[in-house]
Amino acid sequence: MAVVEVRCPDCDSLNVVKYGRQPNGAQRFICQNPPCTRRVFLLNYQIKPRPTVTRQQIIDLALSGADVQETAQLLRLPQESVMEVFQLLSRFSLPPGNPQERHPKQPRALAG
Numbered sequence: 001m002a003v004v005e006v007r008c009p010d011c012d013s014l015n016v017v018k019y020g021r022q023p024n025g026a027q028r029f030i031c032q033n034p035p036c037t038r039r040v041f042l043l044n045y046q047i048k049p050r051p052t053v054t055r056q057q058i059i060d061l062a063l064s065g066a067d068v069q070e071t072a073q074l075l076r077l078p079q080e081s082v083m084e085v086f087q088l089l090s091r092f093s094l095p096p097g098n099p100q101e102r103h104p105k106q107p108r109a110l111a112g
């Protein structure tokens with residue numbers, strides 16, 4: 001049987017016990033380390049990252065020039081989700097659309 005050590009995210013103490021459940025069923029824990037100020041916490045917060053395949057599809061569409069609205073319609077995703085990936089892309093200097101529009105000071109490459 002696998003045993004998972006539960007540590008308090010604040011004080012790193014193992015002096016932690018189960019403490020009921022969230023309305024969504026997630027297990028709550030409480031830290032019993034007296035000086036700790038955190039007390040109640042969840043082991044796994046319910047953040048579900050988008051599957052890599054979807055993210056890659058968004059990136060592919062962005063690189064092929066699709067805008068947020070087109071990408072959202074094609075992949076049937078909310079525009080907010082597409083926007084998140086576009087914003088991530090812009091951090092890595094891979095902006096969607098024409099990169100020269102975002103860097104007007106750079107000399108334009110000659111076509112052909």
Ligand SMILES: [Zn+2]
Pocket residue numbers: 008009010011012013031032033036037038039
């Ligand atoms: Zn603690």
